[in-house]
Amino acid sequence: MPEEKNPDPALTKEQATGLLQTMLLIRYCEEQVVKSYARGDIPGGVHMYIGEEAVATGVCAHLRIDDAVFSTHRGHGHAIAKGMKPEKIIAEVMGKATGSSGGRGGSMHLFDPSVGFYGTSGIVGPSILLASGAGYAAQLAKNDRVGVAFFGDGGSNNGAFHEGLNMAGAWQLPVIFICENNMYATEVPFTYASKSPSIACRAQGYGMPGVEVDGNNVLAVYQAAGEAVSRARAGNGPTLIECHTYRTRAHSEGMRDTGYRTQDEVEAWKARDPIKWYKATLLADGTITQEEIDALEAAMQKTAEEAANFARKSPMPDPKTVTDYLFS
Amino acid sequence: MAFEITLPRLGWDMVEGSLADWLKKDGELVKAGEMLFTVEGDKAIQEIEALDSGYLKTLPDGPQKGEKVPVGTLLGYLVPEEELAEFQFPGQGLEPVPEQAVAQPAGLPLEKPAPAPVDDRKRRVYISPYARRLAQGLGVDWQGIHGSGKGGRIMALDVEQAALIKQKAAQPAAERHVITPLRKKIAEHMAYSAHTSAPVTLTTEVDATELVALRKALKEDSAITGQPAPSYNDLLAKLSCQALLEHPLINARIEGEEVVQMGTVNIAVAVDTERGLIVPVLKDVETKTLRQLARESAALIERTRSGSITYEELQGATFTITNLGMFEIDAFTPIIDLPQCSILGVGRIAPKQVVVDVETEKVAIRQCMILSLTFDHRLVDGAQAARFLQRVKRFIERPYLWMAG
C-alpha cells in the first residue's frame, strides 16, 4: 500500500471541510437509495458507491463546471461530487418524471450537462473514449477544459482502455483517467482477470504518467488529481490515476455481499472507511471541531432525506413523452 | 421517526419472498448494521442487516414465518428510544406499498389505414387489392371473373375487361342484315353518280292549275270509257318529252370521249318498291299517245312491284322523272341516273295564294307545284338547262301548247 499522505497545508479550512461535506452527502444519499431499494421504490438495479467516496470527492474538487466527467454504472458518487442535485439523482433512480433524465435512464443514465456531468453508463469502457473526445473538443475550441473518465478495474481490461489511452497519449489530449480499482469486477477478482497487479503501470505503454494512490485517502486522491488536472490544462497531456478502494456493499443491491469475498475482508475495509479516517484526521490536526462535524452530518443527512422524500413524492413520467428527443 | 422494516428485494426481478426468522427479539434494542432477520428469496436465505437503530417492534398481525408476501411488505419497526412510550402500530394490516405504476409504452401513432372494401369471401377466389377496389368502383361482381394472374388471381386488367363486356352487353342489340344485291347496286350507282357527274339542281315553281284540270277531265272521261286514265307521271312524261325534242342536248349523254345524241326519248319513271327504288322505262315516248303511255306505265309499274320486270324494261332511259309529291315533298335534289343528262324531280301540287295581276294586285288561289331539275353540268350549261325547265314549266301551265307538237 502506498504511503498515506498528510493533509496538504495548502488546503484552506473551507476546502478541507468541503471534501468532508461532499463525502458525507454521497454517503447519506447512497444510504437513502439503499433504503428505498429495500422498500421496493426502485424499479431497476443500483450499484452503491458506499466506501469509495474519497475518489469522486478528491478528483471532482479540482474540476470546474465546464469540465466534462464521464462515469460508470457505479456513478452516483461522481454525479454528486460533480454537482448534480441529489433529488434529481434519487428521483431518476426511482424512475420518476422529475429525475434528471425524466425517468428514461435510471441509475446508469444520469446526465446533467449544466454541471458538466455527461453520464453514468451501463456499458463499461466507453467513458474512456468519450472523455478523450471531450478533451479533443477542448483542443479544437482552444480552451483549457479537461475531460475525466471514471472506470473500474474491470474496465481497464476493455479494448476501449487500450484504444482510448493510446490516442489520448499520441495526441496529448487533456484527459484524466481515473481507475477505481475495488478489486472486483462484479464478482471476478482483478487478480483473476489480469496478470499484472498494477493498472497504473500500463500508462507507460501509452506514453503518459501513471499514478497509484490509496483511494480511501481523500487527500492523496486530491493531490494526485490536482497534478493531473493541472498537467492537462497546461496542454501537457493525459494522466492515468489508479485509486485503490473498496465497495463495502454488494456489486448491486440485492446481490450477495460475500461468497466471492470473505466477510473478514469486508470488515477490514470498513475499518478503513474513508469518511471515518478523514474525520479523525481533521479532528486530529484541529482543522475542525466535533460540533462542526455533527452539524455538517446533520445538515447532509437532512439534505439526503429531503431528496429522497422529494423523489418518493414525485410523479411517474407521462407515457406520451417516450418518443421525445429521439432527434434534435 | 420509527423506521419501517419491510421485506427487501434481493435480486432485481424478485417480486415476493418470505420472512424466514427474526434474529432479534421483539422489544430488543438493535443497532444499525446488526443482522436483524432472515429472508427466503428465490434463490437462498439471506441475512438482512438493520439499516437504522432502535427498539424492534414486530408487527403483531404481520406476515408469519414462511408466509409468501410481496416485496415491500411491512414487517415491523425500529423505534427510537424517545418515541417508545407513545409508539402505536398505525391502523391495522399492511401499509399500502407505494404504487409501482409501470409506464405503459406510448401508443406509437399508427398511420391511418386505407378504408377496406366489404369483406365477402363466400368463394375462395383470389383477387389483388387494387383489382378488388377497382371492381367495386366499376360495379363489377368479381366473383365470377376468371383471373389471368398467377394462380388464377384476378388482376386489374381482368376487372377492366369484365367491365367493358358488361358495358357492351347493356347496349340494345342492333339488327343486322346483309346488304341485298339490289341495294348494293343502287348504293354503288348513287355513289358513282355523285362522284362522277357535276350535278346542279334548278328549281322553279309552277302554276299547275291547268294540269290539274286536265287530269281531272281525263279521269272523268276514263270513268266513262273504262280506259286507264293517264297519271300525273304520264302527263309529265309526255310534256317533258316534247320539251326534250325542243332541247335535244338534254336528251344526250356522255360516253367516254363522245357526246351521244339519243335518237329517241325514253323516259324512266322512278317507282318506290319494298325492295327499293326501281325505274322502269317508257320507250319512244314521242311516238306514243297519252293513252298508250297510260297503259304502258301501268303495266310497267305493276311488273316492277311484283318483281317480274325484265332487264330490258329497265334499260335505255334518256331522261328520268321522280315524283315525291305524294309524300308532301316540295322540292329536292334528285341524283342523276348516269349516263343520263338530267333528272326531273316533281314536288306536290298544293293550293297557294298567287299574284295573278301585279297591276291590279289581283291575287288568286292556284294549284302550285315545284319542279327540281338536276342536270349534269359537264354536258349542259346552266342556261340551256334553265331554258329546258322553263319550257317544261310552260307546258305544265298551258298543257295544250305541247299538243301542238
Added chain:
Amino acid sequence: MRELTFTDAAREGLAEEMARDDMIFVVGEGIGARGGNFNTTVGLYDLYGEKRLRDTPISERGFTGLCTGAAVLGARPVIDFMFLDFELDALGEIINQMSRLRWMSNGQVKVPIVLRGGVGLASTGPHHSANLFSIFMHLPGLHVVVPVFPADAKGLLKTSIRMDDPVIFLEHKKLMKLKGPVPDGEHLVPFGQASVVRQGKDLTIVGISFTVIEALNAANLLEKEGISAEVIDPRTLAPLDLATILESVSKTHRLLVVDEDFSPCGAGAEIAAQVMEQGFYELDAPVRRMNGAFVPGPYSPPLEAAVIPSAQGIAKAAQALMVE
C-alpha cells in the same frame, strides 16, 4: 452545369462546410496528408492541418467513441471509415452511445456526427463489401443517407454535417467515379425527400444506392419491350420518403424493390412492408424484392456478378411482375 464525380462533389461539400465552421473535423485512417483512400479529403490537410484532419490509429471503436465525446462537447466530427466493414468494430459505440445519448439524457445532450463509409461489391471481397443498410435503418436515433448522384452526394453530405444528430452516410464504391451535374453555389438536399429519376406508368422500381443506376439501365431495356418503368431513388432511408413511393404505386400498382444488401430483413423488406400496410388497395400484384444473394461478397468477378442484381436481372424480375 458543370460535371463532377461523386467523390469530388462530396469533397467540395465537405470543404465548404469545414470553411464555414471551425469545429468540424475529420478523423479516419489515411485521411490526413494522404487525402483519404478514396480521395475524400484531398487538399484539406494543407488547408486545415492535423487537428482537423486527424489520421487515426487502427482503433475504429476508439475513435468512434472519442468522436462521440467530442460531439457531445461541441465539436462536429466527420468519421471517415473508408469501408463500412471497418465501421462494424464500432457498432457498440454507435448503438449504445452515439444513437442514444440524446434520448437517454432526455434531450440534454446532442451528438452532431457523420459516419462515412464505402459500401457495396466492387471486386473487393468478403471484408470490404458490406452494404447492411437495414441494420442502421433499424436503430432509433440514426439517420441513414444513401446518395447516388454527384449533386446529391454534395447536397446530402452538407445537410448531414449540419444535422445535430448522428448520420450514417453510405457511399457505394461503384458510384465514386460517376459523373453528373452539380449546381453552383450553395446546394443543400433535405433528408426524407426521394427523387423520381425516371417517370413511368407500368411499374415502380425503388433502388437503393447503386441499384438505382442498374434500375435505370433495366428501365431502358424494359422500354424496348413496351414496359414503362418508374424508377425512384430514396436518397435517405431514415427518414424514408414513403409518400413519394406510395404516390408512384397508386399510379403503377406494381412495386419492385432492388437492394444489393441481402435479404432477409434488408431495407427493401421495410419498404415493402410499409407499402403493403399503407398502399394495400393500390397493389395489383405482390410487392417483389430483389436482393443480393445471401452470401458475403465474393472476390472473383463471375462470382460477384452472380451475387448482385444486374440490369438484366432487374428487367427480368420486372417482366415477371407484370404478368403476375
